[in-house]
Amino acid sequence: SFPDWKTHGITDIKKAIAESCDIFFYAVAGGWENIPGLGIKRIQQYGKLFGLGDATGIDLPGESDGNLPDENWKFKTLGEKWYIGDSYHAGIGQGYVTATPLQMVNTIAIIANGGTFYRPKVVHEIVDFQTGEKTKVDSDVVAEQIASPNSLRIVSEGMRQTVNGSGGSARSLASLEVKTAGKTGTSQFGSDDKTHSWYVSFGPYEDP
Numbered sequence: 001s002f003p004d005w006k007t008h009g010i011t012d013i014k015k016a017i018a019e020s021c022d023i024f025f026y027a028v029a030g031g032w033e034n035i036p037g038l039g040i041k042r043i044q045q046y047g048k049l050f051g052l053g054d055a056t057g058i059d060l061p062g063e064s065d066g067n068l069p070d071e072n073w074k075f076k077t078l079g080e081k082w083y084i085g086d087s088y089h090a091g092i093g094q095g096y097v098t099a100t101p102l103q104m105v106n107t108i109a110i111i112a113n114g115g116t117f118y119r120p121k122v123v124h125e126i127v128d129f130q131t132g133e134k135t136k137v138d139s140d141v142v143a144e145q146i147a148s149p150n151s152l153r154i155v156s157e158g159m160r161q162t163v164n165g166s167g168g169s170a171r172s173l174a175s176l177e178v179k180t181a182g183k184t185g186t187s188q189f190g191s192d193d194k195t196h197s198w199y200v201s202f203g204p205y206e207d208p
Contacts, residue, residue: 002026002088008167017158018165020184022092029091030084040070040087049146050107051117052099057140058120066103069096094188104200108183110146111155112202117142159183160205170199179205 004022008015016024031037038046047053053068067073071082074096089095102120110117119140126135159181162168169184182201189196202208 002085013154014158014161015165015167017155017183018161018168020169025091026088030087037087038091040082040090043087043090044068044070049117049143050110051103051142052097052107056102056106056120058102059122059137063102064098064100066099067096093185101198104185104198108200108202111152111159112181112208114149115146115152116144117146156181156205159201163201170201173201176203178203181205 002022005020008019008021008023011019011021011024013024015021026032027035027037029038029040029043031039044053047068053066055063055065057063069077069086069090074080074082074086086095090097093099106117106120119142121137121139123137125137127133128135160179162170162182162184163173163180165171168174170182173180173182180201180203182199185198185200187196187198188194
């Protein structure tokens with residue numbers, strides 16, 4: 001049994017994003033009734049396009065890769081087969097999936113800027129303290145047009161409804177002077193069903 005945190009009613013992708021509808025993403029990820037589901041191989045394929053499961057290459061030491069698993073990873077790591085329930089958990093970013101806050105910020109940046117994957121940088125410019133000469137440090141473009149403009153627009157609109165929709169899970173931010181879009185999430189830790197809430201966003205919505 002894979003329940004949801006509330007009853008959502010008829011739901012499309014925008015509402016699913018805005019209200020964090022687990023059932024919608026379970027069905028998209030692993031399938032349900034007449035919905036075939038993506039399956040873990042395609043989930044992994046698409047996730048890696050956005051940099052999940054790999055270090056971003058930021059100019060800081062010690063960055064974690066996170067984990068975007070598949071059947072082979074589970075068998076090699078745990079000696080167990082992959083079940084549809086694992087795909088359901090992966091579909092909402094839980095179970096064996098792990099991600100760093102930086103990876104999630106990078107994912108949101110790709111959505112906000114229209115599909116370009118930039119390698120994040122801490123350093124903006126290097127200044128020679130003797131000569132004062134400045135050298136700008138540009139961000140590398142890892143990939144362009146990660147997804148279609150229409151797909152990214154739909155996701156952005158769903159993220160906007162997270163803030164300003166009647167059932168949005170971030171309605172408390174609707175009063176901000178700057179219009180934003182975002183996505184709430186729940187991060188598991190430990191083995192006692194303990195969780196952290198977290199949130200990623202971008203703005204201004206009209207010109208992020």
